[in-house]
Amino acid sequence: MKLTSKGRYAVMALVDLARFDNINPVSLRDISLRQGISLDYLEQIFYKLKKNEIVKSIRGTQGGYVLNKNPNDIKLTNIFHAVDEKVKTVQCKKESKKGCNGKATKCITHNLWDELEIHINTFFENKSLKDLLNNNKETRV
Amino acid sequence: MKLTSKGRYAVMALVDLARFDNINPVSLRDISLRQGISLDYLEQIFYKLKKNEIVKSIRGTQGGYVLNKNPNDIKLTNIFHAVDEKVKTVQCKKESKKGCNGKATKCITHNLWDELEIHINTFFENKSLKDLLNNNKETRV
DNA sequence: TCTAAACTTGACCATTTTAGTCAGGTATGT
DNA sequence: ACATACCTGACTAAAATGGTCAAGTTTAGA
Numbered sequence: 001m002k003l004t005s006k007g008r009y010a011v012m013a014l015v016d017l018a019r020f021d022n023i024n025p026v027s028l029r030d031i032s033l034r035q036g037i038s039l040d041y042l043e044q045i046f047y048k049l050k051k052n053e054i055v056k057s058i059r060g061t062q063g064g065y066v067l068n069k070n071p072n073d074i075k076l077t078n079i080f081h082a083v084d085e086k087v088k089t090v091q092c093k094k095e096s097k098k099g100c101n102g103k104a105t106k107c108i109t110h111n112l113w114d115e116l117e118i119h120i121n122t123f124f125e126n127k128s129l130k131d132l133l134n135n136n137k138e139t140r141v
Numbered sequence: 142m143k144l145t146s147k148g149r150y151a152v153m154a155l156v157d158l159a160r161f162d163n164i165n166p167v168s169l170r171d172i173s174l175r176q177g178i179s180l181d182y183l184e185q186i187f188y189k190l191k192k193n194e195i196v197k198s199i200r201g202t203q204g205g206y207v208l209n210k211n212p213n214d215i216k217l218t219n220i221f222h223a224v225d226e227k228v229k230t231v232q233c234k235k236e237s238k239k240g241c242n243g244k245a246t247k248c249i250t251h252n253l254w255d256e257l258e259i260h261i262n263t264f265f266e267n268k269s270l271k272d273l274l275n276n277n278k279e280t281r282v
Numbered sequence: 283t284c285t286a287a288a289c290t291t292g293a294c295c296a297t298t299t300t301a302g303t304c305a306g307g308t309a310t311g312t
Numbered sequence: 313a314c315a316t317a318c319c320t321g322a323c324t325a326a327a328a329t330g331g332t333c334a335a336g337t338t339t340a341g342a
Contacts, residue, residue: 001261003142003230005330008250015249027288035248041331047290060339061287080142089144107176108156109149111276116264120142123260127253135252146301168317182302188319201310202316 007085009037010045014079015132017055018071025057025064045083052082071129077121079129087120089113148226150178151186155220156273158196159212166198166205186224193223212270218262220270228261230254 013031020026028046032039046065049055054074055065067074080087090113154172161167169187173180187206190196195215196206208215221228231254 001142001144001148001226001228001230003254003257004328007142008231008254011253012248012250029288038331040333043289043291044331050289057289058339059287059289059337061285061341063288063339065289085142087142089142090149107153109153109273112152112268112273113144113149116144116261119264120257120261123257132250132253145299150301170317179302181304184317184319185302191318198318199310200308200316200318202312202314204310204317206318 001089004085006045006083007080009035009041010049010079010083010085011076011132013037013042013045014049014054014067014074014129017065018067018129018133021066024062025066027064030064048083049079052078054078054082067129071133074129075125076127077124080124087117087124089116089120142230145226147186147224148221150176150182151190151220151224151226152217152273154178154183154186155190155195155208155215155270158206159208159270159274162207165203166207168205171205189224190220193219195219195223208270212274215270216266217268218265221265228258228265230257230261 012035016031016035017026020030028039028042031037032042046055046057050057050065053068056068057063057065090110153176157172157176158167161171169180169183172178173183187196187198191198191206194209197209198204198206220226231251
């Protein structure tokens with residue numbers, strides 16, 4: 001169980017973006033340099049963030065990205081969903097007729113994984129970009 | 142973010158084991174058949190569970206495995222730890238002097254991942270094999 | 283107008299991890 | 313003695329990860 005770097009980078013980049021977008025659009029190049037994330041990889045990630053209406057792009061020189069919503073309304077769950085970070089812990093489907101392991105019944109730990117997923121998702125749903133911004137200010141030197 | 146099958150199988154196998162070990166040791170062969178998990182793979186998993194003193198083995202004909210503790214004292218966290226299921230969400234180390242991304246400071250989302258880990262671990266620490274047994278009884282037909 | 287900055291998009295790929303299999307043991311109850 | 317069952321290491325195919333590369337399009341500003 002681990003988070004993939006795509007989801008992690010997405011959050012890092014958005015926090016970075018949120019700290020600067022009041023004044024000007026922020027270029028991926030800047031984010032890349034500040035956060036140490038490959039520019040090409042960032043482009044892939046922002047392509048998805050844009051499709052999911054989390055950011056807007058502004059083209060041309062001095063262009064870049066800006067948030068498309070209030071930081072308070074961007075929950076972590078939105079971000080992860082946008083970059084295809086799956087929180088599914090187990091592949092047994094809820095509605096599958098055949099049950100989990102090819103048998104007729106649900107596997108004996110099925111309920112557990114459902115519960116775990118809910119637990120994790122709740123955490124992500126309650127956490128917004130705004131929370132991270134505040135948190136970061138507190139711990140900055 | 143997903144759970145690996147090793148951790149999942151370990152929990153499934155132990156729940157299965159717990160339901161039968163009152164009478165006799167349970168052979169991996171039986172668990173393999175009931176849960177649809179490859180015998181060879183189960184052996185790998187139980188090797189680790191044994192090293193971590195979660196189960197005991199009884200050799201010879203009619204041998205098998207039994208729990209080494211009360212189901213109430215076997216927490217999910219113990220099981221996952223035994224089979225090397227990592228809950229670490231991110232590789233930035235707490236004590237690393239260099240910071241996370243090779244820079245001098247902690248990455249701006251560092252605290253978030255710490256918090257998430259704690260959240261998940263708490264869930265696993267509070268969940269014992271006994272809980273799963275009860276839960277399973279309720280939902281069985 | 284021209285050009286460079288910046289976004290857009292798809293294709294590709296090396297490495298690592300996962301989810302096992304295979305093989306050849308060793309121990310022990312009957 | 314022998315079948316059953318545990319014990320252990322080595323190996324591997326397939327998938328996921330974490331990117332890179334290439335070839336654009338769009339637009340602001342000189």
